[in-house]
Each structure stands twice: as structure tokens, then as C-alpha cells.
Amino acid sequence: MTEIKQPIEMDITEVVKATGLASSAIRYYEKKGLIHSIGRKGLKRVYHRDVLMRLALISLAQQAHFSLDEIAQLSVNQKVPEINRNMVHSKIEEIDTKISELIQLRDGLEHILFCPEKNHFQCKHFQDDLALSLEKNKKRQLK
Numbered sequence: 001m002t003e004i005k006q007p008i009e010m011d012i013t014e015v016v017k018a019t020g021l022a023s024s025a026i027r028y029y030e031k032k033g034l035i036h037s038i039g040r041k042g043l044k045r046v047y048h049r050d051v052l053m054r055l056a057l058i059s060l061a062q063q064a065h066f067s068l069d070e071i072a073q074l075s076v077n078q079k080v081p082e083i084n085r086n087m088v089h090s091k092i093e094e095i096d097t098k099i100s101e102l103i104q105l106r107d108g109l110e111h112i113l114f115c116p117e118k119n120h121f122q123c124k125h126f127q128d129d130l131a132l133s134l135e136k137n138k139k140r141q142l143k
Contacts, residue, residue, distance in 0.1 A: 009041075009048065010049060012045045013044065013050060021057050027045070034058055034071060034072060035058075057071075065091065066087075066091060111129075112126065
């Protein structure tokens with residue numbers, strides 16, 4: 001006869017200790033449908049131990065700059081998580097774009113730091129950067 005394992009239960013205090021997350025964050029994730037409690041023990045919410053894996057996935061996704069809505073679509077709501085690779089690919093493209101923008105910003109700041117002109121506003125490169133900045137603002141307003 002096969003032995004049926006009972007689910008290991010953890011109250012919210014134990015989940016907080018195991019994850020380092022604030023209890024308010026855990027309750028918020030539950031409210032958003034990212035995790036689910038399995039009941040209550042007195043006044044405390046009780047979770048199955050699998051919640052630790054889901055919370056780790058949420059934390060990892062947040063570090064990768066996924067919003068909570070994106071995380072909900074990514075995999076967390078599934079009974080057995082399966083990560084949406086198309087969403088991951090899109091996020092990689094977003095991050096690559098951001099990296100390119102940050103490199104351009106750093107290069108511009110380095111030019112300002114080492115510019116041979118006494119007045120930056122007399123520098124052709126700096127004037128080009130200013131014009132480009134205004135163009136980017138216009139494009140953002142059109143979106």
C-alpha cells in the first residue's frame with residue numbers, strides 16, 4: 001500500500017522567516033492571486049510548503065523587472081509552474097534595450113566629464129546630445 005504524504009503546512013510567520021518577505025507582501029501576493037493559502041490556524045493564514053517555490057519565483061521575476069501583472073501571466077497561477085518562454089524572450093529584449101540606453105547615457109556623461117571645451121554649450125557633441133534628448137522626449141509624448 002502506498003503511503004499518502006500529508007501536505008506540509010506553514011503559517012504566515014513561518015513563511016516570513018523562510019523567505020525574508022514582509023507578511024504584508026505575502027498577503028498582497030495572495031490578494032493579487034499569485035499565491036494561495038490553504039486555510040487558517042487561528043488568526044494566521046496557512047500555506048502549503050510549495051508556496052516557498054512560488055515566492056522564490058516571484059522574487060526572481062521581480063529582480064528581472066517583471067511587473068506583478070506580468071508575473072501572474074508568466075507562470076505563477078498555474079498549478080505546476082511552466083515558465084512562458086515568449087515572455088522571457090520579450091523581457092530579455094527590453095533589458096538589452098535598457099542596457100544600450102544606459103551605455104549611451106554613460107558615454108554622454110563621460111564626454112561631459114572629459115570635454116575639452118571650457119563651456120559645454122560650445123561643444124558640438126554636447127549640443128547634439130541635447131537635441132537628441134529633446135527628440136526622445138517628443139517621441140515619448142507621442143506614445
